Amino acid sequence: MLRMILQRLMIAVPSLIGVVIVTFLLTRALPGDTAAYFAGPAATQEAIDQIRVKLGLDKPLIVQFGRYVQDLARGELGMSLTTGQPVATDIRTRLPASAELTLLGLIVSMVIAVPLGIFAATRPGSMVDHLCRVIATAGVSLPVFFTGLILVYVFYYLLGLAPAPLGRLDIFFSPPPQVTGFFLIDSLIAGDGDMFLASLKQLILPVLTLAIFSIAPIARMTRASMLAVLASDFIRTARASGLSPKTVIVTYAFRNAMLPVITTLGMVFSFLLGANVLVEKVFAWPGIGSYAVEALVASDFAPVQGFVLTMAVMYVVLNLLIDILYGVVDPRVRIEA
Amino acid sequence: MTTLPLLDIRDLTVEFSTRRGIVCAVERIDVSVGKGETLAIVGESGSGKSVTSYAVMRILDRAGCIAEGTITFSGIDLRAASESDMRNLRGREISMIFQNPRAALNPIRKVGHQIEDVLMQHAQAGSQDVTAKAIELLEQVRIARPRERYHAYPFELSGGMCQRIVIALALACRPQLLIADEPTTGLDVTTQKTVMELVVELTRQRGMSTILITHDLGLAATYCDRVTVMEKGHIVETATARAIFTAPEHAYTRRLMRATPRPGVSLRDLLPEDAIARPTAQVLPIAADKTPLLVVEKLVKEYPSQGASRSLANLFRRGPAPESETFRAVDGISFSIGRGESVGLVGESGCGKSTTSTMIMRLTDATSGLIQFDGADIGTIPAKSFARLAIRKRIQMVFQDATDSLNPRFTAARAIADPILRLGGIKGRNAVRARCEVLARQVGLPLDLLDRFPHQLSGGQKARVGIARAIALHPELMILDEPTAALDVSVQAVVLNLLQELKETLGMSYLFVSHDLNVVRLLCDRVLVMRAGRIVEQGPTNQVLHAPEADYTRELLAAIPHPTFEPESNHARSA
Structure with a gap:
């Protein structure tokens, strides 16, 4: 098992090197002169040139790359021109916000989608099956900002059940001392029940928005793979051995059906993490997605670089986790590694 | 009761x-x-x-x-x-x-x-x-x-x-x-x-x-x-x-x-008693040429035995991979097939018989050894480029699974025409169609089935399509990889007879790969018995099956189920 993890890590190394190169080149290819932007609209040509020299932008690309890699090795991602903060600090504070939101969204959608898919598969053509299809289609065809806005309109404006969609905490609270960066966990560590509830309230609507969107792929995948497994020979053997329906479905079918679902989960998670920009905008969520978009609009390349790099690393780590999980569930994978 | x-x-x-x-x-x-x-x-x-x-x-x-x-x-x-x-x-x-x-x-x-x-x-x-x-x-x-x-x-x-x-x-x-x-x-x-x-x-x-x-x-x-x-x-x-x-x-x-x-x-x-005996067409005189059509010498195929050796981790390993990591699927076998001869290749799963046939077909490259077809050394031609050579026409294969070896989106006619279009040199839609019809008649496939798709054909009909496709280019050597294993016995009987008839009329040589000794007995002149990558016995079919020398052949023969009350009267009645 350990050998497999090490091997997977080694396979990740070349892709990380590739990501470093690509992010560097990509941000250099962005339109707009960074030095001019940095100097401000009133700056003279001379001042711009000075800043260009100061930022090292006058050097050949290869030298710039060398400096970039050196900085990376020290954990420095450069300064953000828009926030005036080091990019590393920005990302450190904003990533947990996005991660908390996405993770919870994924958990909620799994809790709904997986049983839904299983029920749909065990009774194909039934009401549950049709319901599954309708929910999945509706969820995936409504854009997230739309569902987000509808939820805000209904639950905040009309019913007043939800708090104002203004970030991670009510303005009367100050964030808990940072341990994990997840407010739910940090507030529990600090022993502050009120804050836990407050941050949970803030989370409900954006989490629902993400969950509704990601139910579709998970439910459909679960249904399809359950159907395939239920039709297979070993399920027939299990039934012919008189095993109870519960054992057949849970121990025999479900575990086998989970394999493709795990793969889908990884894809959905990484997709959501980057793509929840719109949700973050709607709920004024100080996440990493909105941060990157703002930087991109402002031709601020350091945060964009940092964002892409972070996402790439997360993607690699996530894939590693999924592979390990896969190995835990499926013994055949363990041998091949 | x-x-x-x-x-x-x-x-x-x-x-x-x-x-x-x-x-x-x-x-x-x-x-x-x-x-x-x-x-x-x-x-x-x-x-x-x-x-x-x-x-x-x-x-x-x-x-x-x-x-x-x-x-x-x-x-x-x-x-x-x-x-x-x-x-x-x-x-x-x-x-x-x-x-x-x-x-x-x-x-x-x-x-x-x-x-x-x-x-x-x-x-x-x-x-x-x-x-x-x-x-x-x-x-x-x-x-x-x-x-x-x-x-x-x-x-x-x-x-x-x-x-x-x-x-x-x-x-x-x-x-x-x-x-x-x-x-x-x-x-x-x-x-x-x-x-x-x-x-x-x-x-x-x-x-x-x-x-x-x-x-x-x-x-x-x-x-x-x-x-x-x-x-x-x-x-x-x-x-x-x-x-x-x-x-x-x-x-x-x-x-x-x-x-x-x-x-x-x-x-x-x-065949059923009432089967109409098809008039046997002119039997081609077997060429006087006594040189064998196919010669295989010391053929070896090695595979890496561990899946791990394929992974990128090897890039980081110092020094060459240890020798022991290979597995010999085929371990130095030698045999030959004469013109017009049919040779059975028998063995249990994993003995290397399929690997041997794919190497002769030049679908995989041998690790070492000689494959000589009609005097030409084809073993050294990389498998990738072999498909485009003219010599490719002269060796054809019929596969085990008649269903899986047909493209589900091709009609029977299109499947049969496939080798003709690639290598046959017949131009024009009508000419190709005419050739397909000739082939269909040869294998006994009703012409109205030519425009059907594989899923609309029965197992036996699909087998016929596979055979028609293989004989489309007048091959000299046909490799038959368990062509009847998936068929019902009554269909198998018909297909085996068809194969025998085609061999006689077209003067082909067969390499017949099978695990069923009873089928090999019927169709083959000589038989090779393989085990664990080696040939343990070879010789004329009758000799090998009636007086086997190798223990393994005896074991194989003994394992075939046949009832102890071997009926004597059965023969007399059916005669």
């Missing part, structure tokens, strides 16, 4: 609702099995023999239902029994063994745990002694090192071993009735023998009744007391095994008997 039968099926009709309406899979059949009796249900595909057993177990899939009749098992009406009652019966009173044992086991659960599941379900063991009982069961089905194998996953075990696990599952709760649905199809003959003997011994020990469902009359007659023959959902004949074998009454049984390849018959004998 004074005592009540253990299982009594009366007037059973099973229907399936399909898109084209209701299809009757089994119609008004009567079957009964007494205590301690062994009954075989024999039939070709689509005869309803498996459906009958699923009906008994009540595990028909959603579309199927028991429309009529009664099934009584030791006094219990199975059709009226509740689902939870059925669940108690399944596995405890009636068990099943399935075809394709590897797929019949949960791939990601330890086999020991799968046995435990059944034991626990039927309260045959408590949580303390369940592991011990499971290991005891593994011992009973003669699995070596049962303690270790308890922790194995199905993919770590061989097919025969998996079937033993399935048998252990089925016998775990000491049921009264065992239904074995093609338990040895897909297993090697020697494995088949050990598995069948194990089943017979265990069921006899426990006084169990057995239903053996099979397409193999020889197997049925060897291991069963009575045989029921089914055709298209009906029972045509039920009699003792001896009676079926020595004096079959029904015409279908007789046809089935005739079509089964066995010692002492010729290819022609396999």
Whole structure:
């Protein structure tokens, strides 16, 4: 098992090197002169040139790359021109916000989608099956900002059940001392029940928005793979051995059906993490997605670089986790590694 | 019979609702099995023999239902029994063994745990002694090192071993009735023998009744007391095994008997008595040229034995990979095939016979050794570029699975035309079509079937398409990789005759790869017996099969099931 993890890590190394190169080149290819932007609209040509020299932008690309890699090795991602903060600090504070939101969204959608898919598969053509299809289609065809806005309109404006969609905490609270960066966990560590509830309230609507969107792929995948497994020979053997329906479905079918679902989960998670920009905008969520978009609009390349790099690393780590999980569930994978 | 039968099926009709309406899979059949009796249900595909057993177990899939009749098992009406009652019966009173044992086991659960599941379900063991009982069961089905194998996953075990696990599952709760649905199809003959003997011994020990469902009359007659023959959902004949074998009454049984390849018959004998003998076309005189068409010398194929050696981790390993990491699938074999000769290549799964045929076909590159075709060294041409050479036309292959080897989106005509369009040099739609029709006539494929897609053709028709495609370019050497393994015996008889006829009229040489010695006996002049990558024996077919020199060949021959009451009268009557 350990050998497999090490091997997977080694396979990740070349892709990380590739990501470093690509992010560097990509941000250099962005339109707009960074030095001019940095100097401000009133700056003279001379001042711009000075800043260009100061930022090292006058050097050949290869030298710039060398400096970039050196900085990376020290954990420095450069300064953000828009926030005036080091990019590393920005990302450190904003990533947990996005991660908390996405993770919870994924958990909620799994809790709904997986049983839904299983029920749909065990009774194909039934009401549950049709319901599954309708929910999945509706969820995936409504854009997230739309569902987000509808939820805000209904639950905040009309019913007043939800708090104002203004970030991670009510303005009367100050964030808990940072341990994990997840407010739910940090507030529990600090022993502050009120804050836990407050941050949970803030989370409900954006989490629902993400969950509704990601139910579709998970439910459909679960249904399809359950159907395939239920039709297979070993399920027939299990039934012919008189095993109870519960054992057949849970121990025999479900575990086998989970394999493709795990793969889908990884894809959905990484997709959501980057793509929840719109949700973050709607709920004024100080996440990493909105941060990157703002930087991109402002031709601020350091945060964009940092964002892409972070996402790439997360993607690699996530894939590693999924592979390990896969190995835990499926013994055949363990041998091949 | 004074005592009540253990299982009594009366007037059973099973229907399936399909898109084209209701299809009757089994119609008004009567079957009964007494205590301690062994009954075989024999039939070709689509005869309803498996459906009958699923009906008994009540595990028909959603579309199927028991429309009529009664099934009584030791006094219990199975059709009226509740689902939870059925669940108690399944596995405890009636068990099943399935075809394709590897797929019949949960791939990601330890086999020991799968046995435990059944034991626990039927309260045959408590949580303390369940592991011990499971290991005891593994011992009973003669699995070596049962303690270790308890922790194995199905993919770590061989097919025969998996079937033993399935048998252990089925016998775990000491049921009264065992239904074995093609338990040895897909297993090697020697494995088949050990598995069948194990089943017979265990069921006899426990006084169990057995239903053996099979397409193999020889197997049925060897291991069963009575045989029921089914055709298209009906029972045509039920009699003792001896009676079926020595004096079959029904015409279908007789046809089935005739079509089964066995010692002492010729290819022609396999065809139905009333078959119109096709006028044998002009037999090509075999070329006087005595140089062999194909010469293979010291052919070796090595594979890396570990999946890991493919991974990127190797890039980081210092020094060359250790030598021991290779596995020799083919280990220095030499043979030749003369012009117009057919050579059988026989061996059990994993012996390297398919690897050999793909190397001669130049689909894979050999590690070392010589492959010489008509004097030209083709072994050195990389597999990638061989497909484009003119010499490629002269070697063709017919594959084992007639269905999977046809493109599902090509019509029969398009499939046959494929090699012509690539290498044939015939231009123009009409000319190609005309050639296809000639070929279809040659292989006996009705012309109106040419525009059908594979799923609209029967197994035998698909086999004909595959053969027509292979002979389209007038090859000199045909490699036949178990071309009849997936076919029913009656279809197999026709296809084998067709192959023989084509060989005579077109003057081709055959390399016939098979695991079935009886089929090889009929079609081949010479035979090579392979084991673990080596040729253990080769020589004229008659000599090898009647006076085998190698122990392994003897073992193979002994494993073929044929009933002990070898009928003398059968021959006289059919003559």
